Amino acid sequence: MDYNTDLKRRNPPHLRLREIEVLIISAQELKNVKHVTNMRAYAVVYVQKDLHVAKTHVDEHDGTNPAWNEVVKVRFKEDLPESDVMAALNVDIYAHGHVREKPVGSARVLLCDVLKGGDASEPLDNPIQCITVQVWRPSGRPHGLLNLWVPPTGRFLIRRESLSFSVKEAVGAQEEEKEEEEVEKNKVRGEICVELET
Incomplete structure (x- = not known):
């Protein structure tokens, strides 16, 4: 060979x-x-x-x-x-x-x-x-x-971090959004109260 x-x-x-x-x-x-x-x-x-x-x-x-x-x-x-x-x-x-x-x-x-x-x-x-x-x-x-x-x-x-299918993470993200909405509402209420007082 x-x-x-x-x-x-x-x-x-x-x-x-x-x-x-x-x-x-x-x-x-x-x-x-x-x-x-x-x-x-x-x-x-x-x-x-x-x-x-x-x-x-x-x-x-x-x-x-x-x-x-x-x-x-x-x-x-x-x-x-x-x-x-x-x-x-x-x-x-x-x-x-x-x-x-x-x-x-x-x-x-x-x-x-x-x-x-x-x-x-x-x-x-x-x-x-x-x-x-x-x-x-x-x-x-x-x-x-x-x-x-x-x-x-x-x-x-897309970024690897966003590939997570964890239910816990999804619930955590929803809770964060709710907290942010609540803070925004309180801020608006405070501004309205200040305007009424003046």
């Missing part, structure tokens, strides 16, 4: 990769695979598993309804056609354990359903679109739902 041919075979040319961002929000009503202790779930995200895999943090507290609210970056071959049925974003959910990781379920979203193109420099082309997909057990039975968001351009164009 020719030495140069063998060298090329062992060292293929550098692959051109594409990277997309995915917000893994939460899951609900997952199968409880930990019967003694609280289930601590995390998600493994990939398009081509042998090429690149991204992971979320482990949710320590929410059991079968984990909330990650985490942006992960996933890389895959640039020449992978989005119209190909094999071109899909896969999310495998596991329960973290001291001895071994137990599979909880998997979800799959075709790239052609979420990557719609658009101008990456134009925020109006990048609306918030949360998707909910079915989680399937390793046995093939449906069990639970996964909430995620893939921007149409593959990149988030």
Whole structure:
């Protein structure tokens, strides 16, 4: 065998990769695979598993309804056609354990359903679109739902802080608005009282 041919075979040319961002929000009503202790779930995200895999943090507290609210970056071959049925974003959910990781379920979203193109420099082309997909057990039975968001351009164009879907934060923001309104009303009342006195 020719030495140069063998060298090329062992060292293929550098692959051109594409990277997309995915917000893994939460899951609900997952199968409880930990019967003694609280289930601590995390998600493994990939398009081509042998090429690149991204992971979320482990949710320590929410059991079968984990909330990650985490942006992960996933890389895959640039020449992978989005119209190909094999071109899909896969999310495998596991329960973290001291001895071994137990599979909880998997979800799959075709790239052609979420990557719609658009101008990456134009925020109006990048609306918030949360998707909910079915989680399937390793046995093939449906069990639970996964909430995620893939921007149409593959990149988030707004500040990361604003991607939070926390109910607590939303309630806090509403309370702040009410307080500001109350302060404004009191200020107006004070001005009216001063005018009446004079």
